[in-house]
Amino acid sequence: MEEQPKTLTSKRVYTGKIINLRRDEIMIAGQSAVREIVEHPGGAAVLAARDGHIYLVRQYRHPYHREILEVPAGKIEPGEEPGQTVARELTEETGIKAKSLEAAGKLYPSPGYTDEVIHLFFTDDFTVSSGRHLDADEDVALVCLPVTKVYRMVDAGEITDAKTLVLLYKYRERLLTKGR
Numbered sequence: 001m002e003e004q005p006k007t008l009t010s011k012r013v014y015t016g017k018i019i020n021l022r023r024d025e026i027m028i029a030g031q032s033a034v035r036e037i038v039e040h041p042g043g044a045a046v047l048a049a050r051d052g053h054i055y056l057v058r059q060y061r062h063p064y065h066r067e068i069l070e071v072p073a074g075k076i077e078p079g080e081e082p083g084q085t086v087a088r089e090l091t092e093e094t095g096i097k098a099k100s101l102e103a104a105g106k107l108y109p110s111p112g113y114t115d116e117v118i119h120l121f122f123t124d125d126f127t128v129s130s131g132r133h134l135d136a137d138e139d140v141a142l143v144c145l146p147v148t149k150v151y152r153m154v155d156a157g158e159i160t161d162a163k164t165l166v167l168l169y170k171y172r173e174r175l176l177t178k179g180r
Contacts, residue, residue, distance in 0.1 A: 008032065012039075018075060040116035044086035045073035047104075047167040048096055050124040054150045054171075056164070057093050059140045069143065069153070070161040072096075073118070082119035090123070094142045095130050098123040104170050109162055118163050122171065 005028040014021035020039040025032060048055040048071075061068045074089030076082060083101050090096050104120040145153075153159045154168060 003029075036113060038114040038116070040075075040114055041078070042076045042082070042117045042119070043073055043163075044076060044082040044089065044119040044121065045071045045163045045167060046086045046090050046098070046101065046121040046123055047071050047164075047171055048090065048094075048098070048123050048126055049147065049171060050126070052147050053144050054147055054168075055094060055096060055128075056143045056145065056150070056159075057140050058143050068161055069159050070164045071167055073163060076119075083121065086119070086121050090126075093140045094128075096123075096126050096128050096142075099125040099127070104167065107163065107166050120163070120167055120170070122167070122174070 005026045007024055007026050009025040011023050012020055013023050018040070022037045022039055024035045024037060026035055027033075055072075056069050057072050058067050058069050060066070072086075072090045072093045074085055074092075076085045080088075083103075086101065087098050090098055100123065102122045104122050106117050106119050109116055109118055150159070150168065151172070154165065159165065159168070
C-alpha cells in the first residue's frame with residue numbers, strides 16, 4: 001500500500017446497548033469508498049484448564065439460533081482492564097475464581113467491519129464453587145471435558161467459536177512447548 005487511507009467523513013448512524021454503527025467515507029488507493037464499522041468496546045476470554053480437563057461454557061447464541069460451546073468471555077466494561085473483565089466473567093458464568101491469569105495475546109474477530117479486540121488469557125490456578133452470578137438474560141452451563149475430547153470435538157467441527165479455537169490452538173502449543 002503506497003499511501004495510508006484517509007478518513008473523509010465519519011458519522012455514527014446507530015447507538016446501541018452493546019454496539020454502535022459508524023459510516024465512514026474514506027479515500028483509499030485514490031478512490032472514495034464507504035465503510036460501515038461496528039464499534040465495540042472489546043472483550044476478554046479465558047481458557048481455564050488443569051488436571052487434563054478444560055472448562056467451557058455452553059450457551060444459546062441468538063445470531064446462530066443454537067447453543068455454542070465456548071470459553072468464558074465477556075465485554076469490557078468502562079474503566080475495566082481486560083484481566084479484570086475476564087476474572088469477573090469467569091466467576092459470573094462458571095463460579096470459577098482465578099487466582100492468577102496469564103495473558104495469551106489478542107485477536108481481531110472480524111477486522112473487515114468491526115474494531116472489536118478480544119484479549120485472551122489462560123488460567124490453571126483457580127477454585128471452582130457454585131457461586132455463579134448470571135445476568136437475568138443469561139442461561140449458561142459449565143462443561144468440564146477431558147482435553148483429548150475437546151480436541152476431538154474441534155476436529156469434528158463441534159466447537160466452532162473463533163476465540164475458543166484460537167485459545168485451544170495456543171493451549172496445544174503451550175502443552176507441546178512444556179513437554180520439550
